[in-house]
Amino acid sequence: MTTRTAVITGAAGGLGSATARQLLAAGFDIVAVTRDADSALAARQALAPDARDLTVQALHADLIDRDDVRTLTARLRESVERVDVLINNAGAAFPQYAETADGVERTHALNHLAPFQLTHLLLADGLLAADARIINISSDLVTRGRLDADDPDVTGVSWRERFSQLAVYGTAKLAGVLATVALAERLPAGMNAYSANPGVIRTGFSAKSGGLLKAVSSVSGLFAQAPDKAARTPVLLATTTTPPAPNGGFFAKGASATPPAPARDTDLAAAVYERTARLIGVDSLPRTSNGQGLVGPEAPR
DSSP states (O other): OOOOEEEEESOSSHHHHHHHHHHHHTTOEEEEEESSHHHHHHHHHHHGGGTTTSOEEEEEOOTTSHHHHHHHHHHHHHHOSOEEEEEEOOOOOOSSOOBOTTSSBHHHIIIIIHHHHHHHHHHHHTOEEEEEEEEEEOOGGGGGOOOOSSSOOSSOGGGTTSOOHHHHHHHHHHHHHHHHHHHHTTSOTTOEEEEEEOOSBOSSHHHHHOHHHHHHHHHHGGGOBOHHHHTHHHHHHHHOSSOOSSTTOEEETTEEEOOOGGGGOHHHHHHHHHHHHHHHTOOOOOOOSOOOOSOOOOOOO
């Protein structure tokens, strides 16, 4: 039996590292993606003791930069025969407004645009397995997200004069959930895409983010869970024998959950998907009816 391969972005520590260790235990080869060469080396060394006879590779890319995402795709093409599981985990909640070299707000670039671009480049290259599972890490703060149903801003630049760290991060995550819903309706039969909310995690994410999120974390941190426990949901989505239903669904605490109302708007999901594809410069996929609906809690089988 051929060993399956999982690619995990944001794998330098915290949830990404915990997910990688658990997928190694489940028999996956791992490609850990981190931001720079030093963290990639450290990630590979940290995961190697859990590898046994499996393979651990580490690549690095600054996912805020679209050119780096393209370079990462090329390196994956050289490194693996196929990707069975793609976990788009890398994320950040920046405390102030700033734009990337591509002219988009940083939080949107990393949390929404980069996963969208990487997923579609892997699809275009034929690197995703016929039964691939794409798992986009979401957040409790998706409830803070705000998108204009008539004119959804997928770039984040509309927040320039009214920046709010929690609202911007939540909006980027909301865009990601909506894009995942639309993607599931467009994937080839056999492929599945999910949003996974790991909940509040005891990592350095909030402290590194600074701003209001750091202050909020000092309270919410009292109820935070360890990364190994938080990894339960993405690992379950990646490893269950039968793909969990619904395709395109929102999952939390190891089961299908009901996302916030804006994330259940199918027209908004389609608009976010099409706008993001045009912005990134990738071909949008036609609907295939592969998605199985937006809500309806159902535990993975």
